[in-house]
Amino acid sequence: MHNTAATPPDQHGPHGGDPFDPIAAALREHGYVVLPAPLPPSLLGALLRHFRSIDPGQFKRAGIGREDEHQLNRFVRGDEIFWLDRGNPAVQAYLSWMEELRLGLNRRLFLGLFDYECHYAYYDRGTFYKKHLDAFKGNTNRMVSTVLYLTPNWQPRDGGELLVYPPDSMAVAAEPLLKVAPRFGQMVIFLSEEFPHEVLTVNRPRYSVTGWFRVNNSLGDAIDPAR
Template structure:
């Protein structure tokens, strides 16, 4: 199921959006709060994103932290990945953000979520890296509504580890254990599902993102980050 078909000439931001895929994601979010979509993007775009993240220098990535704004802190016991924000200034990242915008519009039409914008970053997990169980948003305290993870790991096998474990709202029962396989998209309600990344047996790459609502007021603007 390809959400964003891409022309053979390379990643395109003019391609027709796959309404069937949108319907599937919306139904899954409505019925269970999450969706798992293998081969979510066209192969040309997946390859372009993979080549981009692999070509980036280590200096372009920074240690990932916990929390946002005044609460931000580095904690190597909670997470040990490195990140680089996507800004749409390359062909691949621009096409990915165009896909995210079409997904935002499509989910708003179907589910009336009021999604306002999207932020995302490349995340690399060196061998042995992990991210302990956490929530992406706490009820009533965040503007993150939907979390997305898109995987860029060719020929990933169960023995390579690095699974995304999704728990029920209590954080006790495992609902899904997702291998970070090439081209797979996971999307879930940010406030509802504690989740973790198990230690990776080799380098693991993904794009993590969040669809947000706008909490701006006359006195307090709400920037993307």
């Protein structure tokens, strides 16, 4: 089990290259990448303050499945979510950064990503998310998953790590490819259709921004709805 890390996008590579090159290269070779610190501390702090300022009543219990198949199941996942838009300056800055990443990945990997949707995810003590896929091949438009961690002062005893499993291991026992600590400011990116993953039981409140780059599966001028 190992991490595949890339140079953060707000820095230059070792030879002054484009900062998105190592991210695209890792996704091309491995299908996932861990970024230790891609965003400036000031933006991370502003996102966390906004997260904490939201009335808990505005968070919704997260379900499994989409549209007609959507259902709530506390035995599978226990997080609560709040969908994001550009109404807050910190969120707007984050979404602008993700738009740059979308364009950068499209230029390098020709993925056809056209949109990004995301929400705050709050895990209270004792909650988890069992092994799952963010997308099933041919049945969704989610292509690339992202998780930005906002839990301050995370320690190993706090739990809530993300385990990412090999492709085609959803229904079988398998050793994880990597274990990602939800350290403040760290981000993980992976191909949505390829990698089963789970969130281990959380021992203290856990904050993150979870999102997906999507492709457009509709015909003509119609655009697939988000979420």
